[in-house]
Amino acid sequence: MVRLIAEAWARIEDWLASHAPVSAAVLAPPAAPEVITAAEAALGLEFPRQLVESLRRHDGLTEWANVLPESRPLAVAEILEHHRIRMEIAPSVDGFSTGPDTEA
Incomplete structure (x- = not known):
């Protein structure tokens, strides 16, 4: 799977370089492994391997752009x-429960 993520990013980067160089320029450098690990710890979960590999290629964008469809x-x-915001509004969503001890 790691190889597939790397190949997909290589194709995206090549296409952007040829057809949308301004967009290619806003791809951020890789996320540091310790930043990914800290985020996983903060959220209390392990990111899917595909997400980790993608973040190791590009940690988002350096500025807002329509890079992917x-x-x-x-x-x-x-x-x-995004997680913090969603957890703030989650209690106002009908039927939402944060766990077995939470009343809906």
Whole structure:
């Protein structure tokens, strides 16, 4: 699977370099392994291997851009921020429970 992620990023990078060099320039450098590990610890989970490999290639973008068709790749810090925001609003969602001891 690691090889497939690396190959996919290589194809994306090549295409962007040829067809959208401005977008290629906003791909961030890799996330440091300790940043990924700290984020996993903060969230109390292990990221899927594919996500880790992607973050090791590019830690999101250096600035906002439409690089990929569905959504932009998030940096580790943005993953943590999205989680924090969702957990803040989660209690207001009908039927949401944070665990077995929580009343819905």
